[in-house]
Amino acid sequence: MPARTETLPDTDSSMEPPSDAAASPERAQKHRKNKKEKKKKHSDKHQSPKEQCSQLKENGKLEDGEETGEDSNLLPPKAKKHKTRGDARGEVSLKKSKGEKNGTGTNATVTKEIKVETIPLSSESSCDSEVEQEPSEASEELTQEQREGAFSNFKISQETIELLKGRGVTYLFPIQVQTFNFVYNGQDCVAQARTGTGKTFSFAIPLVEKLQSSQLERKRGRAPQVLVLTPTRELAIQVARDFKDVTKRLSVACFYGGTDYKPQIFSIRSGIDILVGTPGRIRDHLQNQKVDLSQVKHVVLDEVDQMLDMGFADQVEDILGVAYKKDSQENPQTLLFSATCPPWVYSVGKKYMKGKFEQIDLIGKRTQKAATTVEHLAIECHWSQRAAVIGDVIQVYSGIQGRTIIFSETKREVSELAVNPYIKQDTQCLHGDIPQKQREITLKGFRDGTFGVLVATNVAARGLDIPEVDLVIQCSPPKDVDSYIHRSGRTGRAGRTGVCICFYQRREEEQLRYVEQKAGLTFKRVGVPTTNDIIKASSKDALKCLESVTPAAIELFNTIAEKLIAERGAVEALAAALAHISGASSIEQRSLLTSDAGFITLVMSCSVEMHNISLAWKELREQFGSVDDKVKRMRFLKDKMGVCFDVAVASLKELQEQWKDSRRWQLSVATELPELEESQRDGDFRNHSFNGRGGFNRRGGGFNRRGRGGGGGGGFNRGRNGRGTKRSFDRAFDR
Numbered sequence: 001m002p003a004r005t006e007t008l009p010d011t012d013s014s015m016e017p018p019s020d021a022a023a024s025p026e027r028a029q030k031h032r033k034n035k036k037e038k039k040k041k042h043s044d045k046h047q048s049p050k051e052q053c054s055q056l057k058e059n060g061k062l063e064d065g066e067e068t069g070e071d072s073n074l075l076p077p078k079a080k081k082h083k084t085r086g087d088a089r090g091e092v093s094l095k096k097s098k099g100e101k102n103g104t105g106t107n108a109t110v111t112k113e114i115k116v117e118t119i120p121l122s123s124e125s126s127c128d129s130e131v132e133q134e135p136s137e138a139s140e141e142l143t144q145e146q147r148e149g150a151f152s153n154f155k156i157s158q159e160t161i162e163l164l165k166g167r168g169v170t171y172l173f174p175i176q177v178q179t180f181n182f183v184y185n186g187q188d189c190v191a192q193a194r195t196g197t198g199k200t201f202s203f204a205i206p207l208v209e210k211l212q213s214s215q216l217e218r219k220r221g222r223a224p225q226v227l228v229l230t231p232t233r234e235l236a237i238q239v240a241r242d243f244k245d246v247t248k249r250l251s252v253a254c255f256y257g258g259t260d261y262k263p264q265i266f267s268i269r270s271g272i273d274i275l276v277g278t279p280g281r282i283r284d285h286l287q288n289q290k291v292d293l294s295q296v297k298h299v300v301l302d303e304v305d306q307m308l309d310m311g312f313a314d315q316v317e318d319i320l321g322v323a324y325k326k327d328s329q330e331n332p333q334t335l336l337f338s339a340t341c342p343p344w345v346y347s348v349g350k351k352y353m354k355g356k357f358e359q360i361d362l363i364g365k366r367t368q369k370a371a372t373t374v375e376h377l378a379i380e381c382h383w384s385q386r387a388a389v390i391g392d393v394i395q396v397y398s399g400i401q402g403r404t405i406i407f408s409e410t411k412r413e414v415s416e417l418a419v420n421p422y423i424k425q426d427t428q429c430l431h432g433d434i435p436q437k438q439r440e441i442t443l444k445g446f447r448d449g450t451f452g453v454l455v456a457t458n459v460a461a462r463g464l465d466i467p468e469v470d471l472v473i474q475c476s477p478p479k480d481v482d483s484y485i486h487r488s489g490r491t492g493r494a495g496r497t498g499v500c501i502c503f504y505q506r507r508e509e510e511q512l513r514y515v516e517q518k519a520g521l522t523f524k525r526v527g528v529p530t531t532n533d534i535i536k537a538s539s540k541d542a543l544k545c546l547e548s549v550t551p552a553a554i555e556l557f558n559t560i561a562e563k564l565i566a567e568r569g570a571v572e573a574l575a576a577a578l579a580h581i582s583g584a585s586s587i588e589q590r591s592l593l594t595s596d597a598g599f600i601t602l603v604m605s606c607s608v609e610m611h612n613i614s615l616a617w618k619e620l621r622e623q624f625g626s627v628d629d630k631v632k633r634m635r636f637l638k639d640k641m642g643v644c645f646d647v648a649v650a651s652l653k654e655l656q657e658q659w660k661d662s663r664r665w666q667l668s669v670a671t672e673l674p675e676l677e678e679s680q681r682d683g684d685f686r687n688h689s690f691n692g693r694g695g696f697n698r699r700g701g702g703f704n705r706r707g708r709g710g711g712g713g714g715g716f717n718r719g720r721n722g723r724g725t726k727r728s729f730d731r732a733f734d735r
Helices: 003-007 025-045 050-057 068-074 106-114 137-141 142-150 158-168 174-184 201-213 231-243 261-270 280-287 310-323 341-350 383-397 411-418 438-448 481-488 504-520 531-547 553-557 558-568 571-581 614-624 649-658 728-734
Strands: 191-194 226-229 252-255 274-277 298-302 335-340 356-363 374-380 404-407 428-430 453-456 471-474 497-506 601-605 632-636 640-647 665-669
Touching: 142 174, 158 201, 158 428, 174 191, 174 201, 174 356, 191 341, 201 226, 201 231, 201 298, 201 640, 226 231, 226 280, 226 649, 231 252, 252 261, 252 280, 252 481, 252 601, 261 280, 261 341, 274 280, 280 310, 298 341, 383 411, 383 471, 383 497, 383 531, 411 428, 411 453, 428 438, 471 481, 481 497, 481 504, 497 504, 504 553, 531 571, 553 558, 558 571, 601 614, 601 649, 614 649, 640 649
Parallel strands: 191 335, 191 356, 226 274, 226 298, 252 274, 298 335, 374 497, 404 453, 404 471, 428 453, 471 497
Antiparallel strands: 601 640, 601 665, 632 640
16 A cells, blocks of 8 residues: 555656656655746746746756756847846846856856846846846937037047036037137137027137146236236126136136226236236226236137227227237237127227137027027117006016116116116116226125116126026117127026017117118017906915915914904905015006006907998998097008007096997907007008107197107107106106
8 A cells, every 4th residue: 555655647647657666765855846846947938038037046956857848948039139137136047056067067057148248227127028238318318519518529538528517518518619719729600599598608718727737827916828808897797707716726816997906916916827807997906017917828819899899999909009910910819709790890809819710609600699588679668667667567577576677778777776666676776987996796696686676787788697587678760780799698597588679769769670671580479468467366376475485473463354354354364464565565557559547448359351440430430430539559450351440448447348249349448558550551540640749739649638648759849748758767756
């Protein structure tokens, strides 16, 4: 019986050799072992590569097999040709241990086929079904601009790279890429690129690298090697700061007017490597023989179109005459940079450059010259309404926590706007009559966010890199296109988006079109912010203010809040509080056409094209009777499929009750300024005025016979308000 029990077959004995083959216990044990190995090989054939890798990682080796052909299925056929991913230590243990070195041929074959170069990965992804290394996500996300601007493509030291990263610069911008080698190799350049694209670093970085690699002697009283001239003091300060941000080994000095001479003379005696300044102060030092420019090797004219213009040309020539000799190849390297380079700049600049120079133009003649990250809007508004409208515009487009720069033509206008009661944000002004120390304090406060609105003349228009400016307002179309380009470029910098709004009167519309043509842009004509726009923006600001209130402060007002709720109700009390917090305690309705207060714009749509505006007048008379004194400033809609006009807010309800829509005509309140025909002959003839220019109205002022009409501007007016060209906000503040 015992012998019989030992020879009993397993449950799968039908698959095995006859019983005499397992007569002894030793052969039975070997039989069971062979059967288990066959089962294992069968399961391995149907195992996924990922499961096989997991098993290899756990065991550290492969189980012994019978045949090479079977074990060769452990990896896909292409495993020989590609890299495989390793475990957390960067390797897969496929070799046999030293004691198993002389094992079966199977193991040797598997080791030969699977042993490939390994790539370190995290433990979570150590065994992946994919055996070919994929590009990292970071490399896939790099844009063409980032690849071209990689620091490794240029002769930039690791020290400078670390300083640039500290400024948040991780690669060079296109203008910096295009100019780096030219500047570094000592070639003369004229470079033009849009505002906010990094022109300062495009000459600062290569010049710093050039000087640091030349191993200059840092002896006391050494003369500067680099001279940078800028048109304004504020720009000089900024350029000097940018140089200091990319070098700790070179001495950078900044000379400009309105400050004490003593610190500047001390810098000269200590030794200067890079001198940045305005022409006036540097020429003073030259005339007093305090500074030596004979050793200058590199000259940069920033905002070159202004530096070589009539205002600075003589001063620049006096300064550069020290370092330049006529037709000499030993003259300093000359670098000219600006966002605007008229043709005359090249002809005038040639006298400072050697025979051959490089021209880098990232704008071109047929493309938009202003920044592409800026949205350009235009609002028609009479000067008497402008002060009040500016407050609403800031509220909607920037908000109480945003930053806005307002540009005006004269110092007087700047001073008046700075105390404009309609602007709810803290406001400071900046112009040439303000002492230099105060100008620096003002700019620093604006950069730091101490106040939200800066009103300035052109002193803040060029080159200043003020972060996170949301809105730029120009009180009137500038006298030249370049001014508009530089002013609008104070927003939308370093990849951010921004908005620039230009106010204009109707008589300035041609000037606005001229800017469009020369700057290669199109203004979107918009109306003043509507009541709904102001309420939405104000509510948003109020909610932001509420989020900043601490629980401890809230608890102090609980008693008063409960009292208000009891007296006025929860909704009314909260609504009043939000209105006061946002500064929107009272809102005036304004015309979308003229920005006049107390008027509202209506749209009268027509189902067919109108060939004459008199058809609209005829329909209005049929429905309302006499309307000459109620309807103002009628204009054709785009494609002449209707008209729009203004009516007094007080008359709106009466007109709506009397009006009845028909199959041809529909009347509605405009929620935004519709597109209008550009024709200038669709003005309000009923008020004897041609396009609001005064026409034959002896008292001028467009539609109002007393010279105070919306958009009116003079004509033959000899009355109180007909001079038209006068721009003052005095009367606006008295309203």
